[in-house]
Every structure is written in C-alpha cells, then in structure tokens.
Amino acid sequence: MVKLSRYFLVVIAVIGFAIVIPKFYWMAFEKPIRSPFIMWSCIDNDFMITRSGDGLKRTSRNLEKIGETLTREEYEQKLPFLYVRQLLMNGTMPDSINGVDIDTHDISQRRTTFRVRPKEIHSPLPTLYPLFESQSRRANLEMPKDFFRITWRMEFIDAESNKINEEKSRMFSAVLYKRGFKFPAKSINGLPTTRKSCDEGYLVIDSKDQLFHVKMIEAKPFVEKVKIPNGLKFKFIKCVDFNTKLFYAYLFSTDNHLYILTQYDYELIKFPIENINPELNEIKIYGDLFNFNIISVGVGFLKSDILDRDYKLVDQYSETWEVIDEQIEGKVAKFLFPAEIKMTNKKSDFIKFNVETNKPFNWLILSSILAIIHFIILKRGKDKLTKHVIDLGIIALTGIFGFIAVNIFPNKFYD
Amino acid sequence: MWKSVAYKEWLKIRWFFILSTIFGVLAVGYIFLKVQYDFKFNDPNNYWYVLLFMKVKYFSILKFVPLIIGFAVSVTQYFPETVDKRIKLTFHLPINENKILLIMMLFGTACLLASSTLLTLIFYVLSTIYFPVDIIIPALISITPWLLSGFAIYYLVAFIILEPMWKYRLFYLVFASAIFPIFLESSIAGGFAPVNMSLAVLVIGLSISLLFSGYRFRKGEQ
Incomplete structure (x- = not known):
C-alpha cells in the first residue's frame, strides 16, 4: 500500500511538472509572433501590408517584391475607407474612386468590421x-x-x-x-x-x-x-x-x-x-463601399480573400511564417520535454488537461541520459536494482518530469 | 478501536473545524446578502444579464473558503502528532499502522465532506431563490474544483507535515506548488466542466499520500 502511494505520488508529480516546467520554459524563452496586418486597397487594387516587429514597415504586395516601402501618408491614401478622418483632415480624400463619387456618409454606412x-x-x-x-x-x-x-x-x-x-x-x-x-x-x-x-x-x-x-x-x-x-x-x-x-x-x-x-x-x-x-x-471580415476582405489567421498562416459587392472573388493573398515548433526554442523544447500539459488554451475558455505530445522522439535522448544517470546513482548506493526497474521505466518514458518525480519521493523501503 | 481513534482526531480538530465551517457558512451567507442587495438596487433582469453575458461570478468569494477549511483541519489534525513525535504512541496501538493512518485520513475526509456538503447545500438552496438552473449549474461546476482544492490541500499538508526530513518537506512543497494551482485556475462560470472528474481522480490519488510520509516517519528517517 505504501509503495502504491509512492507511485500515485510519482504519477501526480509527473503531471504537475509537465504543466509547470514547460510553462516556465516558455515564459523565459517564448518570442512573440506578430502576424502582418493586411488590408485591400481599392485605389491600387493591391494588398496593403503592415509589419510590426523591428520597426513598423508599411508596404504592399507588389512593392514588397521590389523591396520598397511606403510612408505613413502614402499608406493612408491607399486606404481611404480606413483613414477617412485623417484624409479629410489632410485634404487628401479623393473626390471619386473607381468612377464613384465619394460621400463620407456612404463610406460610414457601408463600412463594417467583424x-x-x-x-x-x-x-x-x-x-x-x-x-x-x-x-x-x-x-x-x-x-x-x-x-x-x-x-x-x-x-x-x-x-x-x-x-x-x-x-x-x-x-x-x-x-x-x-x-x-x-x-x-x-x-x-x-x-x-x-x-x-x-x-x-x-x-x-x-x-x-x-x-x-x-x-x-x-x-x-x-x-x-x-x-x-x-x-x-x-x-x-x-x-x-x-x-x-x-x-x-x-x-x-x-x-x-x-x-x-x-x-x-x-x-x-x-x-x-x-x-x-x-x-x-x-x-476577420472588413466590408466597405466596394469590397469584402475576409481574413483567416491561424497558427503560422494568414489568408485574405477579397470579394466585390456582388460576392465575386477579386483577389487572394496568403502568407505563412515560422511557427513556434520550427523556431530554435521549439526545437529545444522537443529535446527537453516528452509532452506538455496546458490547463488553459488560447482557443478555449474551458479548463482541461490539454496534452501535447512531442512526436519526433528527440526527447528520448535526454530521457535515456537521465535514466543512465539514475542508474549510476543507484549503482553507487549499492541498492538492489530490481527495486528500481519501474522508476527507470518512468524516467525513460517521461524524461525530466519523471526523473525529478522519482527522486523527490525516495524509493527507500525497509522490507 | 477505530471509534477511539476517530474520537481522538475529533478532539484535536473540533474547534478549528467548527470555526472554519462557520466561516464558510458566513461566506455563503455574505454572497446572498450581496445578491439580495444588488437585486434591490439594480433590476433583477439587469443582474441576471451581468451574470449571463458579462461573465461575472456572484460566488467568487467562495474560491478560497474550502482551501482555508482544508488547511485548518489538516494542520490541527497532524501538526500535534509531530510535536515530540506523539504519533509514535498511536503506532504502538494493536492495529496496523497503515490502517491507523487511513482512519485518521478518512476521519478528516469525512469532516471535509460534511462541511463541503453543508456549504454546497446552503449555496444551492439560496441560489434557487434568485436564479434558474441555467445560472446555478455553471456556478456549481465552477465551485467544484474549489471544493476539491479543500481536500487536496488537506492531503498535501498532512503529507508534508508527517515527512520527518526537512529536505524532503521542501521537495514536497515544490511538488504541491506544481499540482495545487490547477484547482484554482481562473475561469468563467462553467469553464471547469471538462476537467472536474479528472480533478476528483487526482484528489483520490493524493488521499493516500500520507501513507508514504507516515511510513518514513515511523521508520525514523533522518
């Protein structure tokens, strides 16, 4: 019964450490991933792109290909429905766009954000x-x-x-x-x-x-x-x-x-x-006088579809970027942790045990090393190895979490 | 024999247990004192609206109450046993040592169960005066992990107190710090629905943890 209580404790500790240790790891090393801000310009019929990070960079799909950027004023003039007040203040609001006379009341009536x-x-x-x-x-x-x-x-x-x-x-x-x-x-x-x-x-x-x-x-x-x-x-x-x-x-x-x-x-x-x-x-869905811009932003990608007011597809833009697993911090995490448990999730209001196993079995290297270290410690202690087979198995399977768990609850019994 | 052990346990914890349970009842009373006040000074329909759509929890002060009760019961029940190693006298009784520890643990568990049931019943009955089941059920889902936290802290504190070596007490504290915050995660009403059953299993797993430190205690680990 006492031995059983120890294994219960070890298992619970593995769960606890699988929550806490990766959490601390990511708090220390996670880097923010900023997705670009994409809008459709009815002036240029092009995608306007704002990238944050190392300074704010405003450009468009076509200009980015040749490495050019836009000033703030140039950028705002390409998006007259988004910067109505600024363009009116600067006196740079066009009288007509695509042959349609511009009325600020119409702009505000047709502008939708979702x-x-x-x-x-x-x-x-x-x-x-x-x-x-x-x-x-x-x-x-x-x-x-x-x-x-x-x-x-x-x-x-x-x-x-x-x-x-x-x-x-x-x-x-x-x-x-x-x-x-x-x-x-x-x-x-x-x-x-x-x-x-x-x-x-x-x-x-x-x-x-x-x-x-x-x-x-x-x-x-x-x-x-x-x-x-x-x-x-x-x-x-x-x-x-x-x-x-x-x-x-x-x-x-x-x-x-x-x-x-x-x-x-x-x-x-x-x-x-x-x-x-x-x-x-x-x-995200933005609507204006001429278009709908439907944007999907997921893990490592963004997709923008432009429709006209007759709901016909006008243009599409998509972009991918390095996800956290592909970054150096993500690769190191795969070596360190066999799995991570997250109680909360950015995509859910529910609390649950979200278990994310690290499929490429890189963590087996560290697990094996820790199992060997544990084996050497046992050898030095001259304890019977047969008593520790389950502990070694736990370390091999659960890596750093199991190694800490089996060591904080000493496997020492007098029988 | 078990009756004598249970009586001994009751003598140790009775005042702290009764006082902390009264504190819990008063906390539940305060919740509904505030609810009736808010009903009086704001329209009930607006109050319902705030609970349903603004994610406000009318029962949030209950969060730490079971924890306080569990902690008080555990410390008053197990700490005196470690002073001058008094628990060794209990281990000399003509009854299996593990069985004695389990009786002690079951007695504490029964007390916590009684106090949790009382608090939940009062909370439920008073809730039905003001709210429909659509508001009460998410509230009960949300207080379940808090009630379980009372049991978890009881088992963890007992486990740490009975450990004879300070070094391991610190290790166990680290372990408790890793596992305990799960019960107190912030969430909106009803957010704990998918995990409550798993948390109950976790608490059952923790319940026999004191056998391990109790074993080390009686074997005189130094």
Whole structure:
C-alpha cells in the first residue's frame, strides 16, 4: 500500500511538472509572433501590408517584391475607407474612386468590421437569453423583465420572481411548434444587448439542424423558418448589426464555408471561399463601399480573400511564417520535454488537461541520459536494482518530469 | 478501536473545524446578502444579464473558503502528532499502522465532506431563490474544483507535515506548488466542466499520500 502511494505520488508529480516546467520554459524563452496586418486597397487594387516587429514597415504586395516601402501618408491614401478622418483632415480624400463619387456618409454606412475568435465558440455558452421587443416604438431598446430558454419548449423566466411565465411560454412554444421547430434548440444566436441600433431577435438552430428566425413584435411571437439547402449544417452563427442592414448574420457551415443571411427576404448567400473555420482560426471580415476582405489567421498562416459587392472573388493573398515548433526554442523544447500539459488554451475558455505530445522522439535522448544517470546513482548506493526497474521505466518514458518525480519521493523501503 | 481513534482526531480538530465551517457558512451567507442587495438596487433582469453575458461570478468569494477549511483541519489534525513525535504512541496501538493512518485520513475526509456538503447545500438552496438552473449549474461546476482544492490541500499538508526530513518537506512543497494551482485556475462560470472528474481522480490519488510520509516517519528517517 505504501509503495502504491509512492507511485500515485510519482504519477501526480509527473503531471504537475509537465504543466509547470514547460510553462516556465516558455515564459523565459517564448518570442512573440506578430502576424502582418493586411488590408485591400481599392485605389491600387493591391494588398496593403503592415509589419510590426523591428520597426513598423508599411508596404504592399507588389512593392514588397521590389523591396520598397511606403510612408505613413502614402499608406493612408491607399486606404481611404480606413483613414477617412485623417484624409479629410489632410485634404487628401479623393473626390471619386473607381468612377464613384465619394460621400463620407456612404463610406460610414457601408463600412463594417467583424471579428470572431475560436475562444467565442469553445466556451460555456449561456442557455438563457433576453428577447427584446422588436417594435417597441422607443428610441432605445430596453432590457426585458424575463429571459428565455429553448429546451422541451420555449420558456420565459421572470427575473424578479424567478418563476416561469406560463402564458408567454405557451404562446411562443405553440408558434414554434406550428412552424415545424423540433425541440430542443441546438444553438441560439443573437445580439443580447441593448447597445444595438434595433432588435432583430435570434437565429435558432433546432435539434434537426433547421434554421429559424425568432423575434417578438408587439409582444407576439414572430417565427420564420429559413430555407436551407439539404445537408447544410451550421456550426457557428454570429449576428451583426451593421448600418447597411443588408444581412442578419455571418453563418459558418460545418464544411467550412461562409454564408450571409439577407434581411427580410432570407436569402442564404455563400461566399466563394474555402476553409473558413472559426473553430480553429481567427476570422476577420472588413466590408466597405466596394469590397469584402475576409481574413483567416491561424497558427503560422494568414489568408485574405477579397470579394466585390456582388460576392465575386477579386483577389487572394496568403502568407505563412515560422511557427513556434520550427523556431530554435521549439526545437529545444522537443529535446527537453516528452509532452506538455496546458490547463488553459488560447482557443478555449474551458479548463482541461490539454496534452501535447512531442512526436519526433528527440526527447528520448535526454530521457535515456537521465535514466543512465539514475542508474549510476543507484549503482553507487549499492541498492538492489530490481527495486528500481519501474522508476527507470518512468524516467525513460517521461524524461525530466519523471526523473525529478522519482527522486523527490525516495524509493527507500525497509522490507 | 477505530471509534477511539476517530474520537481522538475529533478532539484535536473540533474547534478549528467548527470555526472554519462557520466561516464558510458566513461566506455563503455574505454572497446572498450581496445578491439580495444588488437585486434591490439594480433590476433583477439587469443582474441576471451581468451574470449571463458579462461573465461575472456572484460566488467568487467562495474560491478560497474550502482551501482555508482544508488547511485548518489538516494542520490541527497532524501538526500535534509531530510535536515530540506523539504519533509514535498511536503506532504502538494493536492495529496496523497503515490502517491507523487511513482512519485518521478518512476521519478528516469525512469532516471535509460534511462541511463541503453543508456549504454546497446552503449555496444551492439560496441560489434557487434568485436564479434558474441555467445560472446555478455553471456556478456549481465552477465551485467544484474549489471544493476539491479543500481536500487536496488537506492531503498535501498532512503529507508534508508527517515527512520527518526537512529536505524532503521542501521537495514536497515544490511538488504541491506544481499540482495545487490547477484547482484554482481562473475561469468563467462553467469553464471547469471538462476537467472536474479528472480533478476528483487526482484528489483520490493524493488521499493516500500520507501513507508514504507516515511510513518514513515511523521508520525514523533522518
């Protein structure tokens, strides 16, 4: 039993050191990797690139090929929709671009910014949401007194009394049922805030992957089933509140395509781009008078797709860079550690044992050396080697973590 | 015999255990005193909104309470045993030495289990007055590792106290420093859902650690 308790301790210590030692290692040696900032210039029809690091470097795809850079002013003039106020202040705002007269009101109406990170998806999501009155005839939205959930029915719970509002729950559940909604909801997607221009309710996916638009108009339910192609499933939907009022949301399908759902006529438009996966990569979408710029930033790569306002592909840019594993610090880590355990993850809000094993078995060199050192120490101590076979095996398999673990819990028994 | 050992343990820890548990109950009471105050001065719907969408945890002051209870019970139960090596008297009882240590550990565990159950029950019952299960379940998921931290610190402190050599006590402290912070990782409500079961297994593994240092103690390691 005592020997067993020691092995329990050794195993737990290996886990603890596999968390702490690599963490300290990376705190000491990790270097920041700065991805470039990519924007599309409707003036040059070229990608504008800003690189930080050893000084700020502004250039474009074409200029970078010949090693040229841009001054700050030149750079800003290439991106008139991003630096509107600066160009107006300098008096360098063009009167027209691509034959279109420029009106600052139009620019601000059409300019949209969107960002989603994997952490938003890998997170404990709420199951209760406020359903705003969409036509309250008030200038500002007001937080409703109750919150809803969609389980075996749609239930409204009054926050003051913490009791279910039966009448309202029955009314909304009945309408959902009549529209063909299959309870419970898989996901409820909306903008649960009063800080938006107006309320457009929620886009809800039911248990059969059907898509519904649910809102409340003058205290009555409004439910619209959205026609989606057979087999199309959405893994993530993010509603937007843009001035353009052209679409309700960006929808990301399970086959890694991007869609928008147009307002009022519920047309699902597919963007002609591949591999848009917000579960793994950060997705940024910039819209302006002429274009959409869809950017995916992942581990060691960036991809930018430019679409025109008819959602046709205009141009593409991609770039890769050295990931941490390819840097000298990453290679050294592979020699030092058989595995690393991270409790937290930049791409998730969940706490879990994220075990990353170092597949190229370079760590076996250090593990073998440590096992030999341990063997020599045992030999000098004139202890029976048979008692230490398991310890040697632990060191061989878990390297530096096991070496420390077996040595802080002395394998000394009197029997 | 086990009843006598349990009674001896109770005599050692009773006041610290009762006081620290009362402290825990007061902490839970304070949480709901604050909740009802916030309900009164802010609209309940706005308060719910803050909990659901602004990632605020109404129960965050509970984080260190189980740790304090576990630490107090462990120190009061095991430290007196090391003064003048009193535990050696216990080892002379006509009962297996490991069994005695396990009875001591199980008694402490039962006390911590009682106090954790009490705190969780009060917390749950009071939560149901103000919140629906959609808010309470993520809260319970989040307090689970904190409750487990109470057990973990109890086993680790016992393990370190019973170790006879200072050098190894320091080593064990390093070990405890590596493993213990896992239980107190910062997270949003419900964030510990994937790991709670693994943490419970880890705590069960730690529970018999005192057998190892207890063995070294009774063998007179110097």
